[in-house]
Amino acid sequence: LIFQRAALREFAGTALTVFVALFAIVLSTQLVRLLGQAAGGKVASEAVMALLGFGALRYLSVILSLTLFIAVLLAMSRTWRDSEMVVWFSTGVPLTAWIRPVLVFAVPMTVLVAVLSLYLAPWALNKSAEFRTA
Amino acid sequence: MSNRDDVAQMSPGSFRESSQADRVFFVESGDGKDGKVKNIFVSTTAKGKLGVMVAGDGYTQTVENGDRFVVMLDGRRYEGVPGSPEYRVMEFERYAVRIETKEAQGVESRPYLLTVDELLADPTPPNMGEFAFRVGLPIAAINLALLAIPLSFVNPRAGTGHQSADGAADLPDVLEPAEHHAGLGFAGQAVAVECVVGPARHHVRAACDPVRMAYVFACAACLAESMIHERYIRREVALASLLVLASFLGLFGFFDLINELDNLGRGNYGLEHAVMYTVLTMPGRVYETLPIAVLIGGLYALTTLSRHSEITVLRASGVSTAQLLRLLARIGTPFVLLTFVTGEFIAPPAEKAAQELKLAARSQLLTSEFRSGFWIKDEHNFVNVGSVTPDGKLQQIRIFEFDDKRVLLSVSEAARAAYAPPEAGRCST
Numbered sequence: 414l415i416f417q418r419a420a421l422r423e424f425a426g427t428a429l430t431v432f433v434a435l436f437a438i439v440l441s442t443q444l445v446r447l448l449g450q451a452a453g454g455k456v457a458s459e460a461v462m463a464l465l466g467f468g469a470l471r472y473l474s475v476i477l478s479l480t481l482f483i484a485v486l487l488a489m490s491r492t493w494r495d496s497e498m499v500v501w502f503s504t505g506v507p508l509t510a511w512i513r514p515v516l517v518f519a520v521p522m523t524v525l526v527a528v529l530s531l532y533l534a535p536w537a538l539n540k541s542a543e544f545r546t547a
Numbered sequence: 548m549s550n551r552d553d554v555a556q557m558s559p560g561s562f563r564e565s566s567q568a569d570r571v572f573f574v575e576s577g578d579g580k581d582g583k584v585k586n587i588f589v590s591t592t593a594k595g596k597l598g599v600m601v602a603g604d605g606y607t608q609t610v611e612n613g614d615r616f617v618v619m620l621d622g623r624r625y626e627g628v629p630g631s632p633e634y635r636v637m638e639f640e641r642y643a644v645r646i647e648t649k650e651a652q653g654v655e656s657r658p659y660l661l662t663v664d665e666l667l668a669d670p671t672p673p674n675m676g677e678f679a680f681r682v683g684l685p686i687a688a689i690n691l692a693l694l695a696i697p698l699s700f701v702n703p704r705a706g707t708g709h710q711s712a713d714g715a716a717d718l719p720d721v722l723e724p725a726e727h728h729a730g731l732g733f734a735g736q737a738v739a740v741e742c743v744v745g746p747a748r749h750h751v752r753a754a755c756d757p758v759r760m761a762y763v764f765a766c767a768a769c770l771a772e773s774m775i776h777e778r779y780i781r782r783e784v785a786l787a788s789l790l791v792l793a794s795f796l797g798l799f800g801f802f803d804l805i806n807e808l809d810n811l812g813r814g815n816y817g818l819e820h821a822v823m824y825t826v827l828t829m830p831g832r833v834y835e836t837l838p839i840a841v842l843i844g845g846l847y848a849l850t851t852l853s854r855h856s857e858i859t860v861l862r863a864s865g866v867s868t869a870q871l872l873r874l875l876a877r878i879g880t881p882f883v884l885l886t887f888v889t890g891e892f893i894a895p896p897a898e899k900a901a902q903e904l905k906l907a908a909r910s911q912l913l914t915s916e917f918r919s920g921f922w923i924k925d926e927h928n929f930v931n932v933g934s935v936t937p938d939g940k941l942q943q944i945r946i947f948e949f950d951d952k953r954v955l956l957s958v959s960e961a962a963r964a965a966y967a968p969p970e971a972g973r974c975s976t
Contacts (some may be wrong), residue, residue: 434843439802442835472802474684482691489699511696521694527685531663533679539660544776545705 416506420514421491428484428518435476436469443468460544467544470537474530479524485515562922570644571922572617573929587619588929590645590947599625600642601953608643616643625955629945634958658811776861780879783852788844788882795836800825803832810905819907825866827901837886841879927951932964 444465451458489511492498502508564571575586583606591598602622609615625632658666658677666674807821831926852858861871920933920943927950931944941964948956 427968435798438839439798441839442799458612475805476803476869478684478688478691481688482695485692486699490701493699493701499763508696512693515696516689517691522692523689523822526688527682530681530684530761535662541603542660 416501416510417514417517420488420511421518423488423517424514427488427521431462431483431487432476432480436473436478437529439472440465440469443472443475456545462539464544467537467541471527471541474526474534477522477526477529483518524531549583562924571931572644573922573924574617575924584952587617587622588924589617589619590929590931595628597627597629597958599947599955599958600644601949601955602642603953616644616645616915623954625958627958629958629960634955636955657809682720776866777874777877780848780852780874783848783877784841784845784878785846785881786844787851788841789845792833792837792840792848796829796832799832799836800829800944803828818904820904824901824905827897827904830889830897834886834890834894837882841882845875845879850923927953 444461447456447461447464450456451478456464478494489498492501498508501510562571570592571590573586573588574584583604585604587599587600587602587605589600591600598716600619600622602619602620605617605619607615607617619639621640622638622639622642624639624642625634626901630956658673661669661677666678677926697711776860803819803825807824810816811818811821832906849858862868866874920931923930923932927948929947929949931945931947932941933945942962944961946957946959948959950956
């Protein structure tokens with residue numbers, strides 16, 4: 414199972430970088446926006462941090478889906494470019510064999526996305542709506 | 548949070564409604580420090596009776612158990628049944644009204660605020676749409692992951708040149724912009740060495756990049772001094788930054804659009820308005836994200852240059868680190884100007900147009916919306932409009948007329964009204 418381990422390590426590494434970058438960007442722009450609203454008196458300044466957390470929870474599902482896509486895409490196009498794919502082909506690993514490691518990598522993330530989008534995001538939206546009106 | 552409640556409950560110049568919607572406050576001016584307030588107007592509805600209290604002066608007071616009161620001094624209270632001409636007038640020296648510390652407006656129920664169980668229990672089209680969106684996200688995630696497998700195909704023999712223009716190969720290429728442009732950028736300058744390297748150039752490019760580049764730089768140095776490498780690096784950084792900016796705008800535009808979709812169906816607010824609104828808020832997004840985009844784009848471009856040993860070649864051809872820094876500062880200046888121009892001249896009018904579009908489409912004509920409707924103060928008069936329909940018709944209007952000594956002159960009621968822009972509102976009972 415060297416193949417699957419190598420693929421998973423590759424995906425996880427890329428995914429981590431992509432996720433950190435996307436998350437940091439979304440968080441920082443959210444923060445800029447919230448600070449602007451707090452300065453204008455639309456939200457309480459004490460609530461900014463809490464609202465930031467709820468906003469992060471809300472966007473996490475979309476960010477995770479994007480991360481998944483970009484990570485697999487980047488990792489696999491790197492294997493193609495570095496002729497690793499040719500090596501795998503010559504050792505008898507077909508392209509369809511990649512479906513398994515991709516699924517092993519994607520299914521836990523998808524479960525997480527499902528939990529986020531079905532339960533956590535509405536809860537976070539509710540909370541932030543309460544914070545805004547209170 | 549608590550101190551904001553108090554301020555919000557009695558902020559000068561705006562109307563406030565109690566949590567049961569049976570009492571509306573208006574305070575014209577107030578001083579936060581000693582709690583003194585001026586020109587207080589309170590409208591109450593209880594057991595079918597309408598009560599109006601007005602006072603010129605007053606102050607806010609907090610008693611031991613935390614309850615807050617507005618104490619009105621030397622005012623009048625009018626009490627009567629709507630529709631009947633009989634009104635009782637009471638004059639008082641001191642009248643205290645409790646301000647509730649509860650929130651003024653409850654959380655409005657929208658599909659995106661409901662839990663999954665609540666959505667399924669009430670299968671209206673908006674709720675089902677929200678449910679489909681939530682279920683769709685994980686399905687989209689796994690589909691995207693699988694879709695990435697065939698999309699990742701890159702022909703390694705194509706190198707960095709881009710003869711392989713077939714659809715499947717394009718996407719990863721887009722994600723690798725600097726390499727793409729490294730290929731294109733040198734295509735022009737490489738004409739000089741074409742005859743030396745020969746026609747096999749495209750296929751061996753990846754392998755002999757540093758060597759070839761040294762050659763190009765040698766030629767370039769003879770031909771045009773240092774201008775070529777400056778142009779080259781500028782193009783690299785600018786293209787990478789713009790690409791990052793474009794992807795940011797795509798990402799945020801998507802988020803904004805999702806946000807705006809929640810407002811669909813309020814008034815005439817349709818999909819085209821949501822899209823238009825998102826587009827018009829884009830300049831503001833550009834202003835917010837341009838600095839980060841240039842940072843990431845610059846990092847990316849320079850990393851690619853250094854990975855391909857191009858920085859080493861530059862250093863070897865006599866460019867010092869200080870020169871390189873000056874070069875980067877020159878490259879950064881246009882972006883500074885662009886940020887400034889966007890933030891000062893483009894984003895504000897666009898934002899304004901976006902808000903106007905939203906208000907017009909959602910037919911929100913007036914400031915604050917309570918459960919008792921809209922409240923407007925017009926000189927000495929107070930106007931309460933129960934509801935406004937999207938086509939501009941007003942319903943359930945009540946007008947309290949006062950003279951300048953805060954004496955109630957009349958209370959007029961109407962079931963329907965239309966707004967006629969130049970004249971005053973026409974009422975029809």
